[in-house]
Amino acid sequence: MNQGRPFVYADARLKCDGVDVAELAEQFGTPLYVYSANQIAERAGLFQTAFAGVSHTVCYAVKANSSLAILKMLAAQGCGFDIVSGGELARVLAAGGRDVASRVVFSGVGKTAAEMDEALDAEILQFNVESEPELELLAARAAAKGKRARIALRVNPDVSAETHPYISTGLSAHKFGIGIKLARAVYTRAAAMPSIETTGVSVHIGSQIRQVEPFAEALAKTLALVAELRSDGHQIRYVDAGGGLGIEYADKDFDAAEQVAHYAAALKSALGSMDVHLLLEPGRFLVGQAGALITRVLYRKQNGDKKFVIVDAGMNDLIRPALYQAHHEIVPVVTREGSLDEEADIVGPVCESGDFFARARTLPVSEDGDLLAVLDAGAYGLSLSSNYNTRLRPAEVLVESTGARLVRRRETYEELFAPEMP
Structure with a gap:
């Protein structure tokens, strides 16, 4: 190895x-x-092995490295993809074919109408919606196409991650996501839209995070919301736990398998017996x-x-x-x-x-x-x-x-x- x-x-x-x-x-x-193709494949395999007992999909964060050759290799390995633009969707489809769209989640705070149309036509797995205006536009675009858009709200859990401030995304001061305390009301509004299907909840607290505790804290808050949403009648199937697991740039003896094992144990502990399909979005950890x-x-x-x-x-x-x-x-x-x-x-x-x-x-x-x-x-x-x-x-x-x-x-x-x- x-x-x-x-x-x-x-x-x-x-x-x-x-x-x-x-x-x-x-x-x-x-x-x-x-x-190294070998190491990228091995790193993806670490996640697939560590979460083998949990219903899950590894959705590689394309923004980390969008090389078509790397995307093609990961698609062949059964990975899905986390995208943040129409261009990344085009890359994923070019590398993995139309069939891979069913393993694509679309994140990002500034999706355009044209990008939404492209993703709706591709029939991606899920839109990770980050604001109410975005939800309204997506509902209108899906209705115009006679489609139903599967969505997760990206909730902001107000969890601090010890990382560079430019790549921390989980606090209320950041531009990402919808405040977790507001999410329940927004889901109720979304469920009333005929062209929207509420299928998941998404969370992502930042990048290059080397401690696993913030991930567990964010997931626990997210799962508490899932329980509330299910009691409200929403058919929540997917929980997108985001990405952000860090690497050690200066440690030549960094043990990747041990780090993934700790990460998986923390998320599994937070998950408990809740029946959801977990979406994982490693990026840097696979290719860095x-x-x-x-x-x-x-x-x-x-x-x-x-x-x-x-x-x-x-x-x-x-x-x-x-x-x-x-x-x-x-x-x-x-x-x-x-x-x-x-x-x-x-x-x-x-x-x-x-x-x-x-x-x-x-x-x-x-x-x-x-x-x-x-x-x-x-x-x-x-x-x-x-x-x-x-x-x-x-x-x-x-x-x-x-x-x-x-x-x-x-x-x-x-x-x-x-x-x-x-």
């Missing part, structure tokens, strides 16, 4: 599931994202440690006592350090015997002072042309990337049991300019 990091050294060279990373960089260029961003050293410079290692990847390729002050381990792709360490900032070429991957990081001394790997970059890497500074986004390589294959080629300037009309 490969539940830790799939990037390990052999003969002083970094390998991904046995494939030489330096050779991939030479073949496909840099910056380059490299993913399966990926690395490979970058090449362009230059070294020193301003006074401050040393800088300038690489060819930038904040447009991986924005997490700049946006979230996130820590990513950075390692040489090829090590040198007897190499000394130094403290330096690892920075990119983008014209922003916030364009950095690490500050005051102690690493082996590198030379121009050396390759570095930014680890644990499989989640919110390319999916948050941009073309800022008119930079072409990286290519992506998926390492499978049959070897490595290019799953997204590097963009061209012609493709970048194509939508523009000078």
